Amino acid sequence: GAGVSQSPRYKVAKRGQDVALRCDPISGHVSLFWYQQALGQGPEFLTYFQNEAQLDKSGLPSDRFFAERPEGSVSTLKIQRTQQEDSAVYLCASSNPGPGLSNFGPGTRLTVT
Amino acid sequence: GENVEQHPSTLSVQEGDSAVIKCTYSDSASNYFPWYKQELGKRPQLIIDIRSNVGEKKDQRIAVTLNKTAKHFSLHITETQPEDSAVYFCAASGVTGGGNKLTFGTGTQLKVEL
Numbered sequence: 519g520a521g522v523s524q525s526p527r528y529k530v531a532k533r534g535q536d537v538a539l540r541c542d543p544i545s546g547h548v549s550l551f552w553y554q555q556a557l558g559q560g561p562e563f564l565t566y567f568q569n570e571a572q573l574d575k576s577g578l579p580s581d582r583f584f585a586e587r588p589e590g591s592v593s594t595l596k597i598q599r600t601q602q603e604d605s606a607v608y609l610c611a612s613s614n615p616g617p618g619l620s621n622f623g624p625g626t627r628l629t630v631t
Numbered sequence: 632g633e634n635v636e637q638h639p640s641t642l643s644v645q646e647g648d649s650a651v652i653k654c655t656y657s658d659s660a661s662n663y664f665p666w667y668k669q670e671l672g673k674r675p676q677l678i679i680d681i682r683s684n685v686g687e688k689k690d691q692r693i694a695v696t697l698n699k700t701a702k703h704f705s706l707h708i709t710e711t712q713p714e715d716s717a718v719y720f721c722a723a724s725g726v727t728g729g730g731n732k733l734t735f736g737t738g739t740q741l742k743v744e745l
Binding site: 551 | 637663665673675676682722724732733734735736738
C-alpha cells in the first residue's frame with residue numbers, strides 16, 4: 519500500500535516568504551507527527567496530531583510555525599515570514615496509537631535564501 | 632524533557648567487523664527505544680526497537696541491548712557490509728500527552744570499508 523507522502527519534495531523560498539508543506543499520511547492512521555531535521559542533525563519534534571486534534575505543539579520554534587489537520591487526514595505545516603534558520607528537511611510521520619514510528623515520509627527540503 | 636546522547640559521531644570499520652553505537656537517555660519514564668538508519672537524502676527507516684521490559688533483542692545481524700538502571704542502550708551490527716554504511720539514529724520515547732513523540736540522538740555516521 520501507499521506510504522506517507524509529502525509535497526513538495528523541495529522548496530526554495532526567499533527570506534520573508536510564507537510556505538506551506540503538505541503531508542498525506544497512511545490512510546486510517548490516527549497519529550501524525552511533524553519533525554524538523556537540520557543538516558547533520560537528528561530529527562527534532564515539532565508537533566503531534568491525534569486525528570484532527572493538535573495535542574502537542576511544544577516543539578514549534580516560534581509563532582511563525584503553524585500546523586493543521588482539519589479533517590484528521592492530510593496535514594499542512596505553514597511557516598510564515600521564513601528565515602534562513604528555517605532551512606531544514608521537514609519530515610512527517612504517521613502511525614496508530616502505541617509505541618513505534620516506522621512510517622516517515624520522504625521529507626520536504628526547505629531552503630531559505 | 633528527554634535528552635538523548637549518542638556516541639560516537641563517526642565510526643569506520645572494516646567489512647566483516649562489528650560496529651557498536653551507544654546512547655544514553657535522561658528520562659526514566661521513557662519506555663521505548665527505536666533505532667533508525669538514514670541513507671543520504673532518504674527518510675529514516677526503523678531497523679530495530681526495544682521496549683523497557685526487555686533487555687536484549689536481536690534480528691539477524693543487528694541487536695539492541697538496554698540497561699534501564701544505567702539509562703543506556705546500544706546497537707550492535709555484526710558482520711558489517713558496505714550497504715550498512717549510513718547514518719544511524721537512536722531515539723527514546725514514553726507515553727505522554729504528546730503521543731509517543733521521539734527524542735533523537737545526534738546520529739552516528741557509519742562507514743564500512745572494503
